[in-house]
Amino acid sequence: MKYLSYLTIGIFFGIIMYKSEAASWFRIYEMFQFGSFHMYGIIGSALVLGVIGVQIIKRNNIKAIGGKEMNLHPKTKSVARYLIGGIIFGLGWALAGACPGPMYVLVGAGFPSILVVIGGALLGTFVYGLLKDKLPH
Numbered sequence: 219m220k221y222l223s224y225l226t227i228g229i230f231f232g233i234i235m236y237k238s239e240a241a242s243w244f245r246i247y248e249m250f251q252f253g254s255f256h257m258y259g260i261i262g263s264a265l266v267l268g269v270i271g272v273q274i275i276k277r278n279n280i281k282a283i284g285g286k287e288m289n290l291h292p293k294t295k296s297v298a299r300y301l302i303g304g305i306i307f308g309l310g311w312a313l314a315g316a317c318p319g320p321m322y323v324l325v326g327a328g329f330p331s332i333l334v335v336i337g338g339a340l341l342g343t344f345v346y347g348l349l350k351d352k353l354p355h
Contacts, residue, residue: 241319
């Protein structure tokens with residue numbers, strides 16, 4: 219039953235991403251050229267809703283769908299790791315024209331070339347998993 223919930227939420231998220239044009243390469247290019255507020259509005263709205271959602275989860279001690287306790291404790295702060303990670307993520311986003319959420323939406327919308335980008339993202343995640351313990355904290 220919980221997988222059906224995840225699938226339903228994912229389909230709903232994909233429809234929203236597609237209809238809001240957040241998966242549009244043109245909209246992402248336009249954002250990086252500072253040509254339109256469209257994507258900044260979507261990202262800003264998601265940020266505000268995320269902050270409100272996390273506060274509701276923390277204050278009401280809400281558990282995950284499977285009943286597991288959520289770990290919302292602060293992480294260790296490190297300027298270098300966030301700076302380097304942000305630069306790598308941003309470069310990948312700019313080069314591919316999509317961040318991780320819209321990549322899957324683009325596959326569903328009939329753009330099979332994005333599978334190359336998904337493969338690169340999965341490979342990068344795998345390599346990070348191998349190197350994670352060796353990286354400075």
